[in-house]
Amino acid sequence: MQIAVTPDPQRWVIIPPFPPPGWAREEARHRSAHLGVTGPQWRSELESLLNELQAMERQGRFARLMHIDDVAHPPFVVDLSLEIAKDDGSKEARRATQRHLVSALLPEAELVRLRPGPDMVGFSGLLRVQRPHPGLVVLRLAGL
Structure with missing residues (x-):
């Protein structure tokens, strides 16, 4: 691919x-x-x-x-960055992988569930204690 x-x-x-x-x-x-x-x-x-x-x-x-x-x-x-997901592809495993990426890159971030499109889901994380506010988005295409 x-x-x-x-x-x-x-x-x-x-x-x-x-x-x-x-x-x-x-x-x-x-x-x-x-x-x-x-x-x-x-x-x-x-x-x-x-x-x-x-x-x-x-x-x-x-x-x-x-x-x-x-x-x-x-x-x-x-x-x-593109990351390889090393999980079994189940819904809970995908969510756990996404949460882990957010916590590894931006500890203490506020997590918000995202669904920007019908074939894409993920989380956003925002850290409001600093200025400018560092944030991140972790997305995963359906089936991947």
Whole structure:
């Protein structure tokens, strides 16, 4: 089975773990032009943010993405990972696996049951004691 994730390049910036020299500056210049921002301060702040995100330690095998499609709204960052479910596939085993992933990645998170589509279920977890609020979503397709 092949799984491909293709984020919309107009809205998502993929943060490479080992970018070439000058990557953040070029990406900030490109995003500024795309969003119609001509001021150097916004571009400089975006470049600084991209450098910080690239330098932040990744706690596992994650793809780091930043959503930015409008200068009026702050960008948000997502670490994305695919995990192999090692359970028997029963309803209770699937739920236990999902709960375990949430507690392993974000202990003390408030769990909320999700059903974003007819063939997908999972949990979201949000930790409200910090700002910004770290959160996560664990989803599983039906039959997997």
